[in-house]
Amino acid sequence: MIQRALHGRRMVHQRRLQVTLALAALLIAGRAGATDLDPALYARAVQASVEIIVDGHLSATGVVVDPAGWVITAGHAVVGHPTKVELRNRAMPRVPAEVVAFDRGHDIALLRLPARAAPYPTMPLADAVPPPGAQVFLVGTPLYRHEVLIAGHVARDGPTWEYRPDQGHYMQMVMLAGPSPVGTSGGAWFDRAGRLVVIQSGFIREGTSPVGVAQMGPVDAVRALAARRTDARTPTVGAAFEELWEHPTDVVQRYAPDFGVLLVILDVGGPADHAGLQRMDLITHVEGRPVKLRDDVLRAIWDGAPGEPLRVRVVRPGATGPIEAVVTRAWLEGEGPGGLGVAPAGVNQAQQPR
Helix, strand or coil: CHHHHHHHHHHHHHHHHHHHHHHHHHHHHHHHHHHCCCHHHHHHHHHHEEEEEECCEEEEEEEEEECCCEEEEEHHHHCCCCCCEEEEECCEEEEECEEEEEECCCCEEEEECCCCCCCCCCCCECCCCCCCCCEEEEEECHHHCCCEEEEEEECCCCCEEEEECCCCEEEEEEEEECCCCCCCCCCEEECCCCCEEEEEEEEEEECCEEEEEEEEEEHHHHHHHHHHCCCCCCEECCEEEEEHHHCCHHHHCCCCCCCCEEEEEECCCCHHHHCCCCCCCEEEEECCEECCCHHHHHHHHHCCCCCCEEEEEEECCCCCCCEEEEEECEEECCCCCCCCCECCCCCCHHHCCC
């Protein structure tokens, strides 16, 4: 009886194991199938994608978003008044393109191909960035390799702000988990319906090593720039910030209260400098509201227009009490009328916000 009972238990365990393995196999198969991309979507992405050649150097990727030949790419790929910008792909020989407009706050630029009778193949725009976990794909030019397909996933709900030391200012970015090799900047990440959801911009790194999280310009910014066809107006105060708890304990202990956002980079002659703010001031309140996250400060800056005031309260080591200041927002250099833009100061590696 005992042997029969033991045998029966073994049979039950075996059946459970078989069911578990079968379910696992189905799950793995399902996941494998979910990563497959319709070859027709890849072909259409190849047709709509272009390679960006700046002053003779293959520099980036781009995508056609309008049949009249309007192209979106990364702003940093064509900034700085290059002598010649050319575009090409499998079906189109190397042709000159005009740089029309920038949105530096999202690192995108609008280019135009020469007019022609036949419409250019395009990639449609998604209504919005999909939720975290959604798989997306890019056809780009990593390290001078052509028409390479890369996969990734949306990594965060909603945009955030990232300081780009190479550009000297903040950008509103979407986070994506996936590779971000050199040469893919400006490429379009698209969903399973073949619709553009974000534009490749940059990546987060620790020292010189990428950490597997990339930064993207969102589709709503692409749509706005393609429709407006003039430079965006991105608010800035000429400063960069880090959350207090990013710093070692000995730094945190210099401040009371123990929350806020540290000003770690200050552009000489910029709005924050003119308002009397100093490096390592701790911003505790913006417009009367307490701030704990970097995004709290950046959201407040971006909620206003260039020329509008921003009221801040800071704690400064050695001061007898909180300091109130009014910072007048400016717009980034290269956007808006000349003279009001803020030119970024040099950035030391040790000062780069994380």
